Amino acid sequence: MLECELLGFIFFIVYIGAIAVLFVFVVMLIDIKGSNLLQNSLQYFTFGFLISIVFLLEIGTLLTQSFKFNYCSDTIFLNQFYNWYTKLELIYEITVLGHLIYSNFVLAFLLIGILLFLVIIGVVALTLELETNNSQIHLRQLTRTFNRAVFFSTLK
Amino acid sequence: MTIINCIKVKELSLFLEFFLAIALLYIILSNLLLLRLKNVRYFLTQNSNLNLSYLVFFLSLFLIFNNDSRFLSYSSFYFTVNSSYLSFLAKLFVILLSLLFLTIIRNELEFQKINKFEYLVLFLFSKLSLLFLITAGDLLLAYLSIELQSLAFYILTGFTRKSNYSIASGLKYFVLSSLTSAFFLFGCSFIYGILGTLNFQELQILCVLKVFNGCYTNLLQFSLLFILLALFFKLVAAPFHFWAPVVYNGAPTISVIFFSVMPKISVFILMLKLYYYSFYYLFDFWKFYIVLASMLSVFVGSIGGLEQRKLKALLIYSGINHIGYLLFLLSAGAFNGIQALFIYLFIYKISSICTWLVVLLSKSKTNKGQKQSRDLSNLVLLRKSNLTLAIIITITLFSIAGLPPLVGFLPKISVFLFAMKFSFYVPVILVAFFSIIATFYYLRIIKVLFFEKVLVGLLYYKINQQEALVLAIFTYFLLFIFTQPTLIYLISYKAVFLTFHV
Numbered sequence: 327m328l329e330c331e332l333l334g335f336i337f338f339i340v341y342i343g344a345i346a347v348l349f350v351f352v353v354m355l356i357d358i359k360g361s362n363l364l365q366n367s368l369q370y371f372t373f374g375f376l377i378s379i380v381f382l383l384e385i386g387t388l389l390t391q392s393f394k395f396n397y398c399s400d401t402i403f404l405n406q407f408y409n410w411y412t413k414l415e416l417i418y419e420i421t422v423l424g425h426l427i428y429s430n431f432v433l434a435f436l437l438i439g440i441l442l443f444l445v446i447i448g449v450v451a452l453t454l455e456l457e458t459n460n461s462q463i464h465l466r467q468l469t470r471t472f473n474r475a476v477f478f479s480t481l482k
Numbered sequence: 483m484t485i486i487n488c489i490k491v492k493e494l495s496l497f498l499e500f501f502l503a504i505a506l507l508y509i510i511l512s513n514l515l516l517l518r519l520k521n522v523r524y525f526l527t528q529n530s531n532l533n534l535s536y537l538v539f540f541l542s543l544f545l546i547f548n549n550d551s552r553f554l555s556y557s558s559f560y561f562t563v564n565s566s567y568l569s570f571l572a573k574l575f576v577i578l579l580s581l582l583f584l585t586i587i588r589n590e591l592e593f594q595k596i597n598k599f600e601y602l603v604l605f606l607f608s609k610l611s612l613l614f615l616i617t618a619g620d621l622l623l624a625y626l627s628i629e630l631q632s633l634a635f636y637i638l639t640g641f642t643r644k645s646n647y648s649i650a651s652g653l654k655y656f657v658l659s660s661l662t663s664a665f666f667l668f669g670c671s672f673i674y675g676i677l678g679t680l681n682f683q684e685l686q687i688l689c690v691l692k693v694f695n696g697c698y699t700n701l702l703q704f705s706l707l708f709i710l711l712a713l714f715f716k717l718v719a720a721p722f723h724f725w726a727p728v729v730y731n732g733a734p735t736i737s738v739i740f741f742s743v744m745p746k747i748s749v750f751i752l753m754l755k756l757y758y759y760s761f762y763y764l765f766d767f768w769k770f771y772i773v774l775a776s777m778l779s780v781f782v783g784s785i786g787g788l789e790q791r792k793l794k795a796l797l798i799y800s801g802i803n804h805i806g807y808l809l810f811l812l813s814a815g816a817f818n819g820i821q822a823l824f825i826y827l828f829i830y831k832i833s834s835i836c837t838w839l840v841v842l843l844s845k846s847k848t849n850k851g852q853k854q855s856r857d858l859s860n861l862v863l864l865r866k867s868n869l870t871l872a873i874i875i876t877i878t879l880f881s882i883a884g885l886p887p888l889v890g891f892l893p894k895i896s897v898f899l900f901a902m903k904f905s906f907y908v909p910v911i912l913v914a915f916f917s918i919i920a921t922f923y924y925l926r927i928i929k930v931l932f933f934e935k936v937l938v939g940l941l942y943y944k945i946n947q948q949e950a951l952v953l954a955i956f957t958y959f960l961l962f963i964f965t966q967p968t969l970i971y972l973i974s975y976k977a978v979f980l981t982f983h984v
Contacts, residue, residue: 430560437614437626440503444607444630448637451600
């Protein structure tokens with residue numbers, strides 16, 4: 327390794343922070359109707375299925391290649407075997423960061439989670455428009471004739 | 483066996499906070515599931531949510547009383563959490579106050595037509611942040627809990643979306659408060675850069691070494707000043723008070739009561755931890771700024787309140803005035819000063835809740851559209867329509883002004899006595915002078931209540947039984963604690979002694 331795992335983290339943070347927000351803006355700008363979303367999904371199904379199988383195979387090969395075979399797993403030395411070299415020298419920065427986050431900064435980590443949850447709730451509370459039971463339909467009012475002045479309607 | 487004991491004492495020191503967070507999630511989940519199962523747009527669940535929050539707070543009281551670590555000072559979670567007797571008492575006080583607060587807001591939620599369940603959820607979130615701030619033993623955790631608290635407060639400020647004032651004040655609060663949070667982080671980053679840690683215990687040891695060696699002292703003072711500025715903003719102390727009347731005027735009244743009463747104690751505990759525990763060796767430096775801020779806030783609180791005709795603005799300026807006295811006690815730099823600070827905080831909180839409650843309860847029937855800011859002249863002829871309420875206002879205002887037969891006198895005289903003891907002679911004379919000026923506007927409210935010759939007054943709504951009970955409890959407290967104040971002094975002495983003895 328080049329010992330610059332932090333660069334990868336910075337890329338993650340930049341992309342999640344900035345580019346994902348851009349995506350959110352784009353989604354907000356496009357006026358998507360929920361009903362149109364599932365209409366043409368069947369014709370993309372085969373292609374999407376093939377792509378997802380390819381991805382699954384890739385992940386499978388990566389997983390099988392990543393974990394090394396432990397030579398001592400069948401012998402009596404299973405519990406005594408330590409590769410001290412890997413334990414002492416090759417602790418990557420990612421591992422150190424993970425250890426720190428889940429030991430020293432575990433409360434801060436949890437608190438950040440609560441904070442982000444609060445932000446979501448606050449945004450929903452401030453922007454969600456609760457539709458009042460408005461039974462006024464403009465078309466019906468404009469096209470009302472003398473004969474259809476009295477009608478039945480169903481209440482929710 | 484030893485492992486089990488270790489877990490029992492140390493890792494359960496945050497059991498209360500975990501319980502509150504999980505209960506909060508369940509309240510949200512129950513509301514959302516109710517909406518989903520019934521397949522409706524909205525549902526009037528405010529009453530059941532209130533009762534659920536009562537249940538949560540009663541259970542958390544139970545948890546506090548069964549916490550074994552309250553008499554010892556323990557650090558857990560890799561020294562990021564300090565629990566002591568002081569934090570135990572502060573948590574107890576916060577939760578008892580929030581129980582009473584729930585009783586207060588029940589009627590007002592209905593009156594203001596706040597039907598969304600998020601209001602109480604945000605209230606619980608800010609409670610959680612207060613509890614975290616009380617136990618925080620780390621600047622990072624303190625920053626995050628302050629941020630959680632202020633995020634909940636922005637939303638509570640702008641909660642009534644129909645009114646433009648509320649939205650505008652929420653936005654103003656957001657902009658200003660996030661700026662000061664940036665100041666706080668700036669100071670923290672400098673401290674981390676110099677000393678290499680954010681933990682209060684480690685900071686104390688390292689600060690001594692650095693100060694005696696004489697290196698980086700200027701930079702350390704600079705960063706401490708930045709943190710102090712941010713905390714002054716959160717406490718509404720004087721050079722940073724301009725946002726408070728603007729923001730609080732637009733916010734819903736129940737939110738304002740919450741902002742002005744609840745978060746003070748936890749911020750003061752953070753200040754004690756940071757300035758008395760970690761950076762006590764720079765006492766000569768930060769004392770100057772705290773005295774300056776306290777003098778300015780006493781000045782602003784007494785002069786600024788003179789020309790206010792709105793009851794809400796008057797109470798906000800009175801709050802600024804009291805923060806001045808509290809900071810004055812903080813600047814004494816001594817054991818007895820901290821004890822007096824907590825007594826002052828306790829009594830001030832109770833009397834201010836009492837006044838705010840009176841403001842809530844004197845709802846006039848005639849001008850119904852004017853929900854938000856009530857004028858001072860609305861209280862004319864309250865003595866005819868509700869004599870008991872008028873007498874209660876008089877008692878609480880006399881107590882806040884610090885007149886002798888009431889409990890407000892004790893902490894106020896202790897401010898002057900300590901200042902004389904630590905030879906702050908010029909500040910004492912100035913503070914005494916301004917406190918006389920501040921007495922004027924309290925007396926003016928009483929004059930409006932009792933001595934105004936007007937024939938036409940307003941009609942008021944009938945007071946609810948529960949609210950009347952809360953008001954009566956507070957008023958009796960203000961009247962009779964003066965005869966036997968020993969208990970408060972003993973408890974506060976014990977708390978401060980167990981926390982800060984060396």
